[in-house]
Amino acid sequence: GILGSDGAIGSTWWDAHANNAQWNTPFAITPVNAAALTSPLASVARTPDHVDVFWIGPDGAIGSTWWDAYANNAQWNPPFPLTPPNAALR
Numbered sequence: 001g002i003l004g005s006d007g008a009i010g011s012t013w014w015d016a017h018a019n020n021a022q023w024n025t026p027f028a029i030t031p032v033n034a035a036a037l038t039s040p041l042a043s044v045a046r047t048p049d050h051v052d053v054f055w056i057g058p059d060g061a062i063g064s065t066w067w068d069a070y071a072n073n074a075q076w077n078p079p080f081p082l083t084p085p086n087a088a089l090r
Contacts, residue, residue, distance in 0.1 A: 002041075011067075041054070
């Protein structure tokens with residue numbers, strides 16, 4: 001994941017068989033102000049076709065979003081809080 005100066009989280013992708021094996025242009029996967037500007041980001045790909053991303057929001061809640069090649073027409077899903085506010089240290 002990529003944390004922008006506006007608090008939006010972005011992503012990009014690479015495939016050896018697409019786009020002449022070049023990295024693709026980053027794109028937003030959350031709205032502006034989804035993450036605290038000092039938030040660490042974590043992502044995990046449990047399978048090649050599924051990615052989860054986690055961060056700390058401006059209110060101290062832990063947020064997440066996910067992508068799956070076989071769900072939601074392969075679009076990123078809307079971000080959501082996993083915890084109540086102030087659950088994470090900021």
